[in-house]
Each structure stands twice: as structure tokens, then as C-alpha cells.
Amino acid sequence: MRLKLKRWYRAKATYGDLEVIDDTGLVVFRCKTLELPWKGNERNISCIPEGRYEVHKEGPSSTRAYVYFRVQDVPGRSGILFHPGTYTSHILGCILPGEILQDINTDGVLDILNTAKTLKKLTDFMPDKFTLEITNAEKRP
Numbered sequence: 001m002r003l004k005l006k007r008w009y010r011a012k013a014t015y016g017d018l019e020v021i022d023d024t025g026l027v028v029f030r031c032k033t034l035e036l037p038w039k040g041n042e043r044n045i046s047c048i049p050e051g052r053y054e055v056h057k058e059g060p061s062s063t064r065a066y067v068y069f070r071v072q073d074v075p076g077r078s079g080i081l082f083h084p085g086t087y088t089s090h091i092l093g094c095i096l097p098g099e100i101l102q103d104i105n106t107d108g109v110l111d112i113l114n115t116a117k118t119l120k121k122l123t124d125f126m127p128d129k130f131t132l133e134i135t136n137a138e139k140r141p
Helices: 113-126
Strands: 002-009 014-021 027-034 053-057 068-071 080-082 096-098 098-102 110-114 129-136
Touching: 002 027, 027 098, 027 110, 027 113, 068 113, 096 110, 096 113
Parallel strands: 002 129
Antiparallel strands: 002 014, 014 027, 027 096, 053 068, 053 129, 068 080, 098 110
16 A cells, blocks of 8 residues: 655645555545645745655554654654644644645635544555655646
8 A cells, every 4th residue: 555645736735636555556545635835845834845755654642642644754854744634724744634625714725624534544544654655746847
């Protein structure tokens, strides 16, 4: 099993389509993602760079009462998690998986809904260690 994340970069947020791909290459689950905008991989204000990362399943812990994912070996960064949240204000460089992108607080930025439920589905699907591949969904000039 592996995850493939295709991103769309915007000024105030990064949106994505996340796919769970099994060992035969079949897509077995899809969801949306919300991240911070690209700001040069700066800690706490940027999404992480495109690339391939190993991801580990962790938790529950004393600070999180749920199972979550930790992205490993991000250049110049640490503590990059997949966790629940709704708004970009809930993110310090992490990835929020959810079912729907919608501007629920009318600030012009799409928010993400049903993240706890979606994260639970992902943690049920995925093994303790797997690969995440992040790419740009838009064609580059």
C-alpha cells in the first residue's frame, strides 16, 4: 500500500487529491487534503516539498487520542503529521485529510470537512510504514 497526493497550489492554501493504492496498482480509497500554501518549505507556514517520503503510523499518545501518521525525513522539517482539523489555521505544515473542500467560514479559502472520520479510514487501510508520493497536479510550463 502507498499514498499518492496530487496538489493544487493557491496563494492561501494547497489542496490535494489523495489516493490509497494497493500492491496491484488499484486505487482503493480517495479523499481530499488541505495544507498550507507553498512558502519555500518554511517551518510552520509552508506545506512540505514534493517528493517521496516514508510515513509511519503512530498513536494514540498522551497529546493525541487517535491514530495518526508522521511523515519522515522532510528536509529541514520535523513533526509533519496527518491529523484532523478544518481550517488552515489548524495547520503548522501538516496535512489534513477529509471528504469535502468547502469554504464554510466564508473567508475565501476552502476548508476541509470530516477529517477525523477520513483519518480513521486511512489509518485502518494503511500499514505501519508506507510511502507517500507528492506531486503537482497542474501542468508546469
